[in-house]
Amino acid sequence: MKIDRRRFLTGVGAGTSVAAFSCSDREEAERLAASDVAQGLPDLTWSKAPCRFCGTGCGVEVGVADGKVQAVRGDEASPVNRGLLCVKGYHLPAFLYGKDRLTQPQRRFPDGRLETISWDEALDLVAQHFSRTLEESGPESVAVYGSGQWGVHDGYAALKWVKGGMRSNNIDPNARLCMASAVMGFVTQFQSDEPMGCYQDFEAGDDFVLWGNNMAEMHPVLFSRILEHRRQDPNVRIVDIATRRTPTSQYADLYVEFKPGSDLALANGILHLLVENDRVDQAFVRENVVFRRGIEDLDQIGFGAFGDQAERYVFKDRAEEASFDDFRAFLKDYTPARVAEISEVPEAQIRALAELYGNRGRGVVSLWCMGVNQHTRGTWMNNLINNLHLLTGKIGRPGANPFSLTGQPSACGTAREVGTLSNRLPADMVVMKEDHRRKAEEIWGLEAGTINPKPGYHAVDMFRAFSRGDVKAMWIQVTNPWVSLPNLHRWERKPGDGRFLVVSDIYPTPTTEVADLILPSAAWVEREGVFGNSERRTQQWNQAVDPPGQAKEDAWQIIEVAKRMGMGHLFPWEGDWHEPMFEEYRSFTLGNGKDLASYAQLKETRGMMWPVVDGKETAYRYSAGHDPYVKKAEGVHFYKAKGYGERAAVWLRPYHPPAEVPDDAYPFWLTTGRVLEHWHTGSMTRRIRQLHQAVPSAYVELNRADAAAASIKSGDRVRLTTRRGSLELLAEVDGRGAPPRGSLFVPFFDESLKINELTLDAMDNISKEPDYKKCAARIEKV
Amino acid sequence: MAAMNSLPTCMLRAMWVLTVLCSVSCSVSCAGPRDTAVSQEGSSGKAAGVKTAALERAERRLFDGAPPIIPHEALGASCVSCHNERGMAVEDLGFSPPSPHELTGGMSAMARCEQCHVYQRSHEPWVETTFVGQPQDLRRGTRLYPGAPPTMPHAKLMRENCLACHSGAAAREEIRTTHPERQRCEQCHLQQIEAPMLKSFPI
Numbered sequence: 002m003k004i005d006r007r008r009f010l011t012g013v014g015a016g017t018s019v020a021a022f023s024c025s026d027r028e029e030a031e032r033l034a035a036s037d038v039a040q041g042l043p044d045l046t047w048s049k050a051p052c053r054f055c056g057t058g059c060g061v062e063v064g065v066a067d068g069k070v071q072a073v074r075g076d077e078a079s080p081v082n083r084g085l086l087c088v089k090g091y092h093l094p095a096f097l098y099g100k101d102r103l104t105q106p107q108r109r110f111p112d113g114r115l116e117t118i119s120w121d122e123a124l125d126l127v128a129q130h131f132s133r134t135l136e137e138s139g140p141e142s143v144a145v146y147g148s149g150q151w152g153v154h155d156g157y158a159a160l161k162w163v164k165g166g167m168r169s170n171n172i173d174p175n176a177r178l179c180m181a182s183a184v185m186g187f188v189t190q191f192q193s194d195e196p197m198g199c200y201q202d203f204e205a206g207d208d209f210v211l212w213g214n215n216m217a218e219m220h221p222v223l224f225s226r227i228l229e230h231r232r233q234d235p236n237v238r239i240v241d242i243a244t245r246r247t248p249t250s251q252y253a254d255l256y257v258e259f260k261p262g263s264d265l266a267l268a269n270g271i272l273h274l275l276v277e278n279d280r281v282d283q284a285f286v287r288e289n290v291v292f293r294r295g296i297e298d299l300d301q302i303g304f305g306a307f308g309d310q311a312e313r314y315v316f317k318d319r320a321e322e323a324s325f326d327d328f329r330a331f332l333k334d335y336t337p338a339r340v341a342e343i344s345e346v347p348e349a350q351i352r353a354l355a356e357l358y359g360n361r362g363r364g365v366v367s368l369w370c371m372g373v374n375q376h377t378r379g380t381w382m383n384n385l386i387n388n389l390h391l392l393t394g395k396i397g398r399p400g401a402n403p404f405s406l407t408g409q410p411s412a413c414g415t416a417r418e419v420g421t422l423s424n425r426l427p428a429d430m431v432v433m434k435e436d437h438r439r440k441a442e443e444i445w446g447l448e449a450g451t452i453n454p455k456p457g458y459h460a461v462d463m464f465r466a467f468s469r470g471d472v473k474a475m476w477i478q479v480t481n482p483w484v485s486l487p488n489l490h491r492w493e494r495k496p497g498d499g500r501f502l503v504v505s506d507i508y509p510t511p512t513t514e515v516a517d518l519i520l521p522s523a524a525w526v527e528r529e530g531v532f533g534n535s536e537r538r539t540q541q542w543n544q545a546v547d548p549p550g551q552a553k554e555d556a557w558q559i560i561e562v563a564k565r566m567g568m569g570h571l572f573p574w575e576g577d578w579h580e581p582m583f584e585e586y587r588s589f590t591l592g593n594g595k596d597l598a599s600y601a602q603l604k605e606t607r608g609m610m611w612p613v614v615d616g617k618e619t620a621y622r623y624s625a626g627h628d629p630y631v632k633k634a635e636g637v638h639f640y641k642a643k644g645y646g647e648r649a650a651v652w653l654r655p656y657h658p659p660a661e662v663p664d665d666a667y668p669f670w671l672t673t674g675r676v677l678e679h680w681h682t683g684s685m686t687r688r689i690r691q692l693h694q695a696v697p698s699a700y701v702e703l704n705r706a707d708a709a710a711a712s713i714k715s716g717d718r719v720r721l722t723t724r725r726g727s728l729e730l731l732a733e734v735d736g737r738g739a740p741p742r743g744s745l746f747v748p749f750f751d752e753s754l755k756i757n758e759l760t761l762d763a764m765d766n767i768s769k770e771p772d773y774k775k776c777a778a779r780i781e782k783v
Numbered sequence: 784m785a786a787m788n789s790l791p792t793c794m795l796r797a798m799w800v801l802t803v804l805c806s807v808s809c810s811v812s813c814a815g816p817r818d819t820a821v822s823q824e825g826s827s828g829k830a831a832g833v834k835t836a837a838l839e840r841a842e843r844r845l846f847d848g849a850p851p852i853i854p855h856e857a858l859g860a861s862c863v864s865c866h867n868e869r870g871m872a873v874e875d876l877g878f879s880p881p882s883p884h885e886l887t888g889g890m891s892a893m894a895r896c897e898q899c900h901v902y903q904r905s906h907e908p909w910v911e912t913t914f915v916g917q918p919q920d921l922r923r924g925t926r927l928y929p930g931a932p933p934t935m936p937h938a939k940l941m942r943e944n945c946l947a948c949h950s951g952a953a954a955r956e957e958i959r960t961t962h963p964e965r966q967r968c969e970q971c972h973l974q975q976i977e978a979p980m981l982k983s984f985p986i
Contacts, residue, residue, distance in 0.1 A: 045917060064917060072846045072917035077940060084940045085890040088899045091849045098914035221898045228894045252894070678901055690908040691845055691852050695901035697909070 049076060049607065050542035051532045052090045053525045054680045056149075056407030057081065057220050058534025059090055060607050063526050065545050070094040070526060079607045081200060081538065087221035089680055092689045096524075097546075099688035101509055103521035104550025111497030115519075120551060124558070126518060127476070128565035130501040131167070134474040140169035140453060144463050144472045148479035149176040149409030149416045152530030153539075154579060155478065155555040156415035157586045158572070160427070162559050165445045166568035170432055170457030171472065173423045175480040176409065176416035177460035181768035182374040183405040184417055186383020189293075189320075189767070190391075190650045193429050193594065193641035194417050197622040198366065198402030199536040199610055204230050205400030207363040210240045210354070212264065212386060213372020213774075215247040215738075218677040220370070220406055228252060240357065242267070244372070244672055244774075245702070245740035255353065258741055261670050261775040262659035263344035265378055268385035269656060270340030271355045273332040275392055280359030285394030289637055291645045292323040294331070294653040304377050304660035305461070306763035312469075313462055316766045323653060331653045343656060358389050364400030365390070370408060371674065375774050380767035381654035388651045396649075397624040397637040407535040408681075414533015414540075418595065419586065423457035427589035429641070432456060444588055445571065459769040461762055464492050467500065476503040478555045479522070483511040484682040484752050487771045488725050488762040505555055510684050511752050522555055523548035529579050530554075531603065537622075539597055540608035556582075594622075594630050594641055659775045660763035663743065667723060667777035669707075670744040673756050674774075676737075683750035699751035700733045703780065704742045708734045711782060718783040721745065723776055726758040729783055745778060836955050837919070846916025850899040862896040868944065870953055880953035886943035924975060932971040939974045 045064030052059040060079025064072035073093050077084035086093075106123035107115045118126075134142050145163050147156060151174070163172040187194045203209075203226040216224040231237040241253035242264070250256045259267055275281055295318040296302060305314035323331075337348040358365055367389065373382045387396075387403045395401035407413055420427050430437035438452040445451075458466050464486060466472040486492060494515045496502070504516035513519045527548035533539045548554075560572045574581045580600045590597045590611070598609035602616060610618040614629040621627035623637050631638045639649045663669055678695045679686045686692045701721055703713065713719055715734045720727055730747065740746050747756040761776040834842075843851035858865075863882065865871045870881035924933035948954055950963035960968075 066917070069915065071915060072848050074848050074938070075940070083890055086899070088850065088901055091899060092845050094916075095845055095912055095914040098912050100911040100913055217895060217898070221895070222890070225890045225894065225898070229888075229890055232894070248895075248897070677898065687909045688912065689845070690912060691849075691901065691903070693909045694903040694905045694907070695852070697905040697907075 045072060046545075048526070048543055048545050049079075050526050050545070051410060051534065051540040051608070052086070052093060053096065053150075053410060053685070054089050054093070055220065056409055056412050056535045057222055058410065058532060058536075058538055058540055058608070059086055059222055060540070061086065061090060061093060063094070063542075063545050068546055070097060070546055076607065081534070081536075081608075082222045085222055085225060088678060088695075089686060089692065090222075092686075092691055095689040096685040097507075097527065097549075099508055102549050102552070103507055103509065103513070103519060104552055105521060106551065107519045109496050109517050109519070113496070120553070120561075123518060123520060124561045124565055127503055127562045130474045130503075131476075131562070132566050134501070135167060135169075138473055140167055141171065141457070142471065142473045143167055143169050144171035144173075144458065144467065144475045146460065146463060146475060146477045146480065146482065147172065147174040147416070147421050149174055149179065149407070149412030150479045151411060151415045151421070151555065152528075152532060153411065153415050153419060153586065154530060154582055155559070156411070156419040156421040157427075157582060158556040158559040158563075159478070160419055160421050161445060161571050162563045162568065164426070164432070164452050165441070165447055166563055166566070166571050168451060168453050170423050170453050170455065171463060172421055172457065173460045173463055174412075174416040174421050175460065175482065175485065176412045177422065177768075177770060178375070178485060178773075179371060179408050179770070180374060180405075180412045180417065181422075181459075181770040182376060182379025182383050182765050183369075183407075184422075185380040185765075185768040186387060186405070188429075189318075189380065189652060190384060190387050191623075191639055191642055192644055195413060195537055195622075196402065196404050196535070197397050197624070198399075198404050199538075199620045200226065201620055202366045202400055202402055202404060203227050205364060206230075206366040207236060207400065208238050208240065208357050208365045210242065210357070210365060210367045211249060211253075212242050212367060212369040212382075213244065214368050214370050214406065215243070215249045215674065216368060216406075217249040217252065218247065218737075219408070219675055221677060223406070224249070224252075238357075240354070242354075244670075245738050245744060245746055247738045248677075255350070257346055257350050257354065259344040259346050261672060261744070262376070262662075263346075263656070264373070264376075264382055265385065265654065266335065266340045266343040266656040267346055267351065267354075268382065268389065269332060269335040269654075270337060270344070270351045271358055272385070272388060272392065273335040273340075274337065274352060274355035275359050275389075276329050276332055278355065278359065280355070280361075281392050282361075282394035285637075286325065286392065286651075289394075289639060289648050290391050291648045291650050292325060292328050292653065293320045293645075293650045294323045294327070295319055295321070297653075297655050299657050302657075302766045304763040305766070305769070306660055306761055311762075312465060314764060314769065318767055320650075328651065328653055331655075335656075358393055358395070361393075364398070365393070365395050366400065367403045368406060369404075370406040372774060374405075374768075374770055375772050376770075377660050377763050377765055377772045378654070378657050379765040379770050379772070381652070381657075384652040384654050387649075391649055391651050394637075397621055399621060402621075405535070408675075410534070411532040413535060413537065414531065418533055418590075418597075423459050423463075426452075427586060428593055428595045430589070441589070444585065461486070461764060461769060461771055467502075468492055468494070470500060472500070474501045474503075476505070477512060477516075478505040478558075481506070481510045481512045481682040481684055481752075483515060484755055485749070485757065486762075487757055487760040487773055489755055489758045490726055491762065505558055506684070507552070508684050508688065510682070511755075520558055521548075521550065521552040522558070523552045527552065528554035531583065534608070537610045537619075538608040539603060539611060541600065541603035543604075594628075660772065661724075661761055661776045663777045667779045668743065669778045669780060670740075671721070671723060671759065671776050671778035672740070672744065672746050672774045673749050673760060674746065675750065676748045679748070679750035681750065682752060684752070687750070696748075696750075699730060699748050699754040699756060700736070701730045701780070702733050702736055702738045702740055702746040704740050704744065705734050706742050707780075708732065711780065713780075713782050720781050720783050721747070721759060721778055722780075723759040723761070723778045725761065728754060728756065728759055730754055745780060749773070837921075841919065844916070845914070847919040848917065853900050853902045857902060862900075866896075868947075870947070870951055872952060878952045881944065881947040881951065883942045883944045883947035885947070887941055888943075924972065934975040935972050936975065 059082035060076030061073045075084040075086040105117045238254040240255045242257040390396040503518045505520040526545035596612040598613040678692045865879035868885045924936040945968040949960045
């Protein structure tokens with residue numbers, strides 16, 4: 002398609018009129034009518050698949066003709082999106098057809114030259130490097146860096162190969178950069194990951210509180226469901242708690258602007274008022290809640306970015322028993338006056354939020370994503386939001402839940418459920434516990450003691466170790482860390498430094514640029530697969546088209562390498578292994594409250610929300626009448642939290658300041674994020690013309706008053722500088738987002754303007770998730 | 784535009800289906816590769832710079848069924864102030880077609896236009912593409928007998944406001960209704976697209 006020839010109307014009046022059905026149309030029609038043309042178009046063959054982009058998991062129908070995807074349409078039968086998509090979803094099929102798709106394995110020579118090689122040569126090369134590294138330097142020196150975009154099969158194959166084959170725990174996903182704090186929030190409180198609610202909450206709730214979550218752009222279809230609910234029920238309210246005005250704010254009934262990082266104080270301030278005003282559901286708390294507190298000393302914890310912690314960050318929290326009285330005493334300091342001072346949120350708004358959470362007559366759904374998770378105290382912030390619901394008993398019921406949203410299509414299904422993290426095993430198990438390792442070894446048919454009990458490197462430390470040379474062989478699949486990691490200058494690399502880096506992807510990226518070996522992957526409907534979305538819905542799809550050239554699915558690549566390393570016993574299946582592999586994985590989940598549906602059932606349905614027992618899905622976990630693990634009379638039962646006597650833990654978590662705050666040299670806050678049109682590092686969406694042309698490059702949003710003070714106008718070239726780097730961008734004033742005074746925002750999708758060269762690699766103490774949302778910067782006109 | 788055969792394939796195919804629609808007798812038989820047929824026809828000459836409605840429609844979409852991009856610059860007004868139920872003609876500016884979603888319920892599709900329709904701030908792709916989108920299929924609905932009301936040949940979702948495309952200044956002549964005053968189209972014209980592939984899963 003020669004799209005460069007296209008001309009646009011640049012203004013309603015310019016160019017041809019929209020209603021020009023003139024004689025030229027008719028003449029052309031008549032002329033064509035006289036020619037020999039076929040009647041009607043060939044029908045497309047339609048099949049179902051979840052969307053490839055975000056964690057919402059919209060159902061699409063995929064239309065195929067001539068062996069290519071030619072169209073998609075929103076799946077009206079999908080309970081997720083009911084036929085609606087967002088602009089990324091509607092333009093989905095074009096992401097497969099960028100002209101520069103990787104179609105052959107390519108090896109890089111030290112001089113930078115790339116040579117096309119065969120799969121046999123490529124797989125031998127990977128197997129040799131990993132085998133030699135294992136032999137010479139041990140299991141701590143190999144690593145796999147995966148993704149929340151891995152299908153379940155890919156993640157499971159990688160996990161089994163790394164933990165069951167190489168006896169290493171150095172496997173971590175990019176989900177560490179996005180969902181880890183939510184995982185640790187759920188794990189520390191409910192001892193089981195993932196939300197209790199589901200998307201039906203969007204029609205059942207009364208108040209929707211968005212904590213740092215620009216839902217209109219990041220989860221547009223879910224936001225549509227809330228907007229429709231409010232249209233039908235005018236009592237519904239949307240509260241946007243944010244650090245800048247976004248398109249979401251335009252729809253909010255209440256906009257609450259807080260200083261970056263002060264959400265910890267704000268949440269404690271709300272808890273303080275709930276306790277002081279007797280809005281705690283004491284009966285619920287007595288029956289279902291225990292209190293815990295951990296290490297709270299700032300100096301003891303740090304930020305994972307300065308001093309010794311800048312090389313390797315290890316912190317282990319402890320859980321001390323506490324009581325409601327301790328909790329009340331702990332909250333004493335978080336008076337509206339003090340919280341208003343820390344957060345710059347007016348006292349009246351703090352009181353309004355407490356009134357909203359404390360109102361027994363109204364269901365509250367709290368929603369959050371990266372704002373809360375990418376936070377130097379992200380786990381704490383997750384704890385505090387969950388606390389709000391536990392204290393008020395607004396949990397486990399339709400329309401009353403804390404709901405953590407996800408950004409990748411299988412962050413839940415693969416990274417979190419399969420457990421492709423350095424410390425985890427499938428279905429909520431961890432490598433540190435012997436009975437968990439034993440269960441995995443049994444299912445995998447391995448000798449007892451095979452699995453390494455010591456957790457491996459988490460994502461940021463994995464790259465620190467790779468830069469040091471402690472990790473010598475690394476395989477990256479379905480992700481683009483040389484754009485998405487924080488503080489990018491730290492990881493600069495020239496191939497041929499003695500380490501071996503393999504990258505599997507579908508397009509050239511800054512990450513494939515530094516790879517020693519590039520493997521071409523099959524994407525989405527070019528292979529069969531399974532994703533799991535934010536509401537615990539597992540969705541299967543079939544292959545609909547052939548991958549281009551020699552491209553192969555990621556799981557196949559791993560299995561073939563494992564076989565070459567003498568680990569073929571891990572993947573014993575003959576022929577099509579998709580179903581038997583899934584069923585083996587499923588056996589981890591059965592009977593422990595994370596029960597997945599059978600592969601056969603997944604094929605027949607528009608996804609199923611686990612736990613699936615007797616073929617029935619579960620809309621609300623821990624809730625009588627919904628969750629088959631809860632008896633009818635129990636109401637809510639946190640049956641997974643064995644360590645807390647099957648109750649949920651409310652944690653006492655104080656306010657800590659961010660790792661870096663503006664000062665005289667760097668007087669602005671810098672926050673980063675996404676835009677509606679682009680997904681993650683843009684390697685897919687930027688290859689879709691309509692999306693790229695809508696937002697062709699990154700820019701910096703600044704406040705009008707700040708812009709005026711520095712004589713900066715929209716479209717001016719400005720230089721943005723932090724202690725880590727500097728970047729020239731175009732300024733945008735009064736664009737789609739409006740930061741408050743003293744604050745800047747830059748999206749991270751643009752690989753030629755990498756804002757992550759400027760961000761700080763400080764991280765959450767518990768989840769080890771980096772904080773992309775706040776550091777100090779200065780801006781000047783160029 | 785120098786020659787029609789240099790046009791994007793999908794546009795040519797879109798024009799070709801327009802033909803089918805316009806040939807009222809619809810008795811043209813099948814022969815030959817369709818794209819060739821169109822490009823040969825198309826190359827036989829057409830005033831430079833004039834776009835047919837079908838071509839313009841195709842240009843604005845990735846494939847038939849994808850939401851069109853916004854073909855003008857932001858005007859500082861809310862979309863629905865011009866793209867309302869009937870559309871709006873503004874002297875010296877043009878005609879803004881009405882929104883076909885005006886009556887769409889269920890997912891609040893009317894609340895946030897820019898969720899699906901985006902402005903274009905650049906005219907250059909980042910990387911060329913080999914994607915070929917499904918062209919518009921303009922086959923007419925079938926009639927049980929001459930004079931019976933034709934069935935609806937396309938899906939209704941997001942196009943509940945029939946009159947947006949089938950009447951008024953923005954309606955292409957060949958699909959313009961003779962009886963816009965009757966309002967309740969579905970009373971006589973039934974949706975005939977294939978049902979979703981799988982049964983809806985009850986929730």
